[in-house]
Amino acid sequence: MAEKLKKSFPWLIILLCGFLIILGFYSQEIKADSAATTLSVGNVVPIVSGVALNAGGSISPTENTIVDVDITGKVVDDNGCSGLKATTALAYRSDLSASCVPSTSNDNNCYTGVACATSCSGTVADVTCAADIWFHADSTDSGGWSGYTWLGTILATDSADTTHQADSSGVEMIGSLCLDVAASIAYGTVAAGGDTGTTNQQTLISDTCNTAIDVLVSGVDMTSAASSGTVAVEYQHYYTAAFTFDGGDGSTLTGSPTAAEIACAKPTSHGPTDSSDDLFWGIGIIVGTPTATDYGGVDTFTATND
Amino acid sequence: MNLRNFSKLLIVFSIILAWASICQAGFGISPPVVNNPNLLRGSHYEKQILLIRGEPKEDLRANLIIEASENPEILNWISVEQGTSFILPKGVPQFPMIVRVDVPKDAAYKTYKAYIDVKTIPEAKESGITVALGARINVLLGVTDQPAPNFKVRTAEILNIKEGCPVKYLMKIENTGNVKTRPTKVEIKIFNGYQIEKLLETSEVTAENLTFVNAFKTKEIAAKFAVDLKPGRYWGEIKVFKDNEVVREDKTFFSVLPATEILGFTISPCDYWIFAIVGLVVLAGAGCGTRIIYKSRKKKRRKKEKRKS
Numbered sequence: 001m002a003e004k005l006k007k008s009f010p011w012l013i014i015l016l017c018g019f020l021i022i023l024g025f026y027s028q029e030i031k032a033d034s035a036a037t038t039l040s041v042g043n044v045v046p047i048v049s050g051v052a053l054n055a056g057g058s059i060s061p062t063e064n065t066i067v068d069v070d071i072t073g074k075v076v077d078d079n080g081c082s083g084l085k086a087t088t089a090l091a092y093r094s095d096l097s098a099s100c101v102p103s104t105s106n107d108n109n110c111y112t113g114v115a116c117a118t119s120c121s122g123t124v125a126d127v128t129c130a131a132d133i134w135f136h137a138d139s140t141d142s143g144g145w146s147g148y149t150w151l152g153t154i155l156a157t158d159s160a161d162t163t164h165q166a167d168s169s170g171v172e173m174i175g176s177l178c179l180d181v182a183a184s185i186a187y188g189t190v191a192a193g194g195d196t197g198t199t200n201q202q203t204l205i206s207d208t209c210n211t212a213i214d215v216l217v218s219g220v221d222m223t224s225a226a227s228s229g230t231v232a233v234e235y236q237h238y239y240t241a242a243f244t245f246d247g248g249d250g251s252t253l254t255g256s257p258t259a260a261e262i263a264c265a266k267p268t269s270h271g272p273t274d275s276s277d278d279l280f281w282g283i284g285i286i287v288g289t290p291t292a293t294d295y296g297g298v299d300t301f302t303a304t305n306d
Numbered sequence: 307m308n309l310r311n312f313s314k315l316l317i318v319f320s321i322i323l324a325w326a327s328i329c330q331a332g333f334g335i336s337p338p339v340v341n342n343p344n345l346l347r348g349s350h351y352e353k354q355i356l357l358i359r360g361e362p363k364e365d366l367r368a369n370l371i372i373e374a375s376e377n378p379e380i381l382n383w384i385s386v387e388q389g390t391s392f393i394l395p396k397g398v399p400q401f402p403m404i405v406r407v408d409v410p411k412d413a414a415y416k417t418y419k420a421y422i423d424v425k426t427i428p429e430a431k432e433s434g435i436t437v438a439l440g441a442r443i444n445v446l447l448g449v450t451d452q453p454a455p456n457f458k459v460r461t462a463e464i465l466n467i468k469e470g471c472p473v474k475y476l477m478k479i480e481n482t483g484n485v486k487t488r489p490t491k492v493e494i495k496i497f498n499g500y501q502i503e504k505l506l507e508t509s510e511v512t513a514e515n516l517t518f519v520n521a522f523k524t525k526e527i528a529a530k531f532a533v534d535l536k537p538g539r540y541w542g543e544i545k546v547f548k549d550n551e552v553v554r555e556d557k558t559f560f561s562v563l564p565a566t567e568i569l570g571f572t573i574s575p576c577d578y579w580i581f582a583i584v585g586l587v588v589l590a591g592a593g594c595g596t597r598i599i600y601k602s603r604k605k606k607r608r609k610k611e612k613r614k615s
Binding site for chain 2: 047049050052055056057060061062063064065067074076078124135141142166169174175176177178179180181185186187203206208209211216219222257295296297298299300301302303304305
């Protein structure tokens with residue numbers, strides 16, 4: 001028995017020490033619980049950085065609609081990015097950096113209140129804001145605003161309403177040429193040896209991007225499979241106003257693209273574009289042209305710089 | 307020609323020029339120009355033009371005509387990656403088309419003009435006038451013997467790094483000049499990430515430590531700043547120089563992450579000398595081991611041979 005006690009003694013000592021250590025920790029915890037501690041954590045201003053507009057690339061508008069352009073960046077809030085109350089963004093022409101505010105929003109040069117999505121991890125939030133830029137946004141690689149650029153700005157506001165903002169580097173808004181022709185050329189029935197006289201067909205040409213345009217017009221002979229007849233392209237005439245066929249005003253359509261001299265300035269609004277002009281058309285049919293109802297051809301409208 | 311008079315004299319044949327089709331949705335190009343006044347002889351230049359449609363509901367064929375009546379010799383220099391007839395797929399509002407220019411080595415030093423007409427081909431109707439839309443790309447090329455170095459910094463960021471590694475500033479450089487180029491200098495100021503007024507380090511990387519970007523190409527290059535930073539968050543202010551001009555400024559946070567600890571030693575992935583030493587030791591060990599095994603086998607073989615004899 002004495003031998004057994006002798007062998008177990010060190011283990012008893014170890015167990016006792018362990019018990020005392022645990023007791024010590026426990027009593028310390030009790031002490032901590034019973035102490036009154038006060039701490040105020042102050043607010044830290046969120047910091048926006050690394051802002052990029054369209055990932056630093058030039059922006060090309062999309063014809064007659066919007067193009068989605070991302071403004072990206074990071075927001076660091078040492079109080080935790082989950083405490084960010086709002087992040088919004090702006091996209092604007094660089095000369096308007098001081099004046100682009102919600103009250104001056106303009107789809108040509110100043111987009112405000114762009115909604116942002118945030119992905120928060122600890123104190124850092126990745127921010128992506130999608131701006132819908134209209135086709136008539138001012139170009140900065142050419143035209144009256146060349147020399148300027150477009151900028152993106154991200155604004156972050158935390159729960160204490162403190163804000164911080166940062167700008168991207170400048171990118172170009174590319175001047176682009178677009179057109180739409182919203183009417184057809186429907187000559188109807190014309191007698192052989194006759195012409196359309198004072199009756200014109202009208203085509204409405206719309207400028208649907210962000211630079212002034214003129215159009216080059218050209219065509220091909222109209223042909224009929226049923227009668228094997230042809231109406232040569234030069235019997236189609238056009239003019240920028242109503243005209244009498246063969247009255248001296250109309251220009252002869254040819255196979256070579258020729259400037260029609262329409263007036264389409266850079267659009268400034270959408271839905272629909274506010275830049276459009278009409279081109280008027282007439283046709284003459286020479287004697288000997290076989291009767292048929294399937295005469296067809298192609299007239300081409302080519303947008304070019306005004 | 308007075309068709310009215312003719313019509314009175316001759317038999318009248320009535321023809322129907324049926325109602326024409328309503329044209330397809332709009333079409334455009336961005337940008338409408340290929341302009342490079344600084345081409346060297348023998349150089350290659352590419353320009354992307356977007357063919358844009360607001361309502362790409364259907365496939366649409368585009369045909370190209372390249373004309374250079376004033377300088378017909380440049381017709382051989384200009385080509386389009388997609389060919390002169392291709393399909394604009396439905397659902398793609400911005401279709402990229404690449405115009406290539408290959409300047410011959412004996413091209414005269416002067417300015418050349420051309421244009422590329424892009425014409426869309428709508429589905430032909432049974433009768434009447436079909437309206438086709440197109441757009442003209444003006445081409446203006448200048449051949450020179452003068453080098454014109456230039457570049458733009460498209461994007462840039464300071465990467466998060468591991469402790470012991472150099473601070474890395476990654477720049478996407480577009481070389482807009484006609485010779486290979488690189489920034490003259492990149493400067494960094496590193497501030498405490500929590501007290502951004504507290505400057506900790508200033509460093510710079512000069513041109514000789516930066517990679518070149520070839521003429522008219524875009525490439526990512528890195529400026530590496532050998533600064534010793536403890537794990538934590540930092541605020542970096544960077545300036546990129548073209549000669550003495552600052553062409554890009556960035557202010558951003560970055561993090562230094564703790565290096566791996568092995569047996570109580572902190573080993574950074576950028577401590578290349580440690581990996582070199584470990585590599586050498588392993589190689590030496592493998593070499594010695596192989597030699598020992600080879601020798602012992604040789605000994606055994608000799609013993610066997612002795613026994614046989």
